[in-house]
Amino acid sequence: MTRPRIMGIVNVTPDSFSDGGRFATTDTAIAHGRELIAQGADILDIGGESTRPGATRPLVSEELDRVVPVISALAAEGAAVSVDTMRAEVAEAAALAGAVVINDVSGGLADPDILRVAADHDVLYVAMHWRAHSTEMQQHAVYDGPGGVVGAVRDELSARIDDALAAGVDLERLVVDPGLGFAKSPDHNWELLKHLDELVGLGRPVLVGSSRKSFLGTLLGSADAPRPVAEREHANVALTTIVSLQGMWGVRVHDVRASADAIRVVERFAHDPGEA
Numbered sequence: 001m002t003r004p005r006i007m008g009i010v011n012v013t014p015d016s017f018s019d020g021g022r023f024a025t026t027d028t029a030i031a032h033g034r035e036l037i038a039q040g041a042d043i044l045d046i047g048g049e050s051t052r053p054g055a056t057r058p059l060v061s062e063e064l065d066r067v068v069p070v071i072s073a074l075a076a077e078g079a080a081v082s083v084d085t086m087r088a089e090v091a092e093a094a095a096l097a098g099a100v101v102i103n104d105v106s107g108g109l110a111d112p113d114i115l116r117v118a119a120d121h122d123v124l125y126v127a128m129h130w131r132a133h134s135t136e137m138q139q140h141a142v143y144d145g146p147g148g149v150v151g152a153v154r155d156e157l158s159a160r161i162d163d164a165l166a167a168g169v170d171l172e173r174l175v176v177d178p179g180l181g182f183a184k185s186p187d188h189n190w191e192l193l194k195h196l197d198e199l200v201g202l203g204r205p206v207l208v209g210s211s212r213k214s215f216l217g218t219l220l221g222s223a224d225a226p227r228p229v230a231e232r233e234h235a236n237v238a239l240t241t242i243v244s245l246q247g248m249w250g251v252r253v254h255d256v257r258a259s260a261d262a263i264r265v266v267e268r269f270a271h272d273p274g275e276a
């Protein structure tokens with residue numbers, strides 16, 4: 001079994017839905033990154049733009065000021081750092097500061113020049129399924145084609161892979177992500193989680209990000225009264241377990257220790273003591 005990589009989330013934002021500004025300064029974000037490494041994170045995903053539904057975008061200069069010092073400091077300490085950005089300019093600055101992953105939630109749609117940046121640097125490029133910016137994404141949660149949400153996400157990610165290859169990104173450096181919660185209803189998210197094998201069929205490693213998302217809140221509470229963000233972790237650990245058993249490339253999580261423990265259980269469970 002291949003152990004999924006744990007991508008620990010460091011949101012250097014004042015307005016994230018999940019950790020609401022707790023790590024919004026350079027110092028608190030760096031300290032949080034160190035703590036996530038100590039808990040078992042393989043990669044730290046540093047983001048300076050909140051993508052929660054309805055969020056307005058920061059200026060490029062604000063995003064740069066938020067992420068670059070944090071990336072520089074953590075990369076200098078030897079951490080494998082990812083930058084969570086849709087902007088070519090931010091991705092370029094991050095790569096120069098030591099980031100080894102560009103995690104683009106728009107898969108190259110928001111700023112196609114980001115694909116050129118990914119091609120120019122020695123980085124992995126994560127192409128997530130996305131349809132529109134946060135202010136309008138929920139209007140795009142419509143999947144009427146014959147393949148439903150799974151077919152649409154697979155085909156749209158396939159197109160993102162083609163665009164990245166056309167821009168010169170090496171196939172071996174591409175990772176895909178279904179983009180849970182981005183232009184998706186709770187049912188769409190569950191449908192995708194049930195059919196991750198269809199995305200594996202694209203031939204690229206798959207990253208899954210379910211941590212603290214509202215479809216878990218809806219499941220555990222109701223659509224009108226979702227379970228609060230801080231009380232969704234146990235459900236997310238269940239998903240980390242499921243995703244690990246399915247051999248996914250990675251999970252993107254806030255609570256690294258909880259998912260690391262789940263992955264250890266899966267590894268031990270899958271381990272045959274008779275094997276060398």
Ligand code: PMM
Nearest residue numbers: 016018051103105128177179180209
């Ligand atoms: N989700 C968020 C942000 N970035 N990146 C990837 N690759 N996959 C995701 O599912 C994803 C992402 C939104 O969650 P956050 O606000 O808690 O970071």
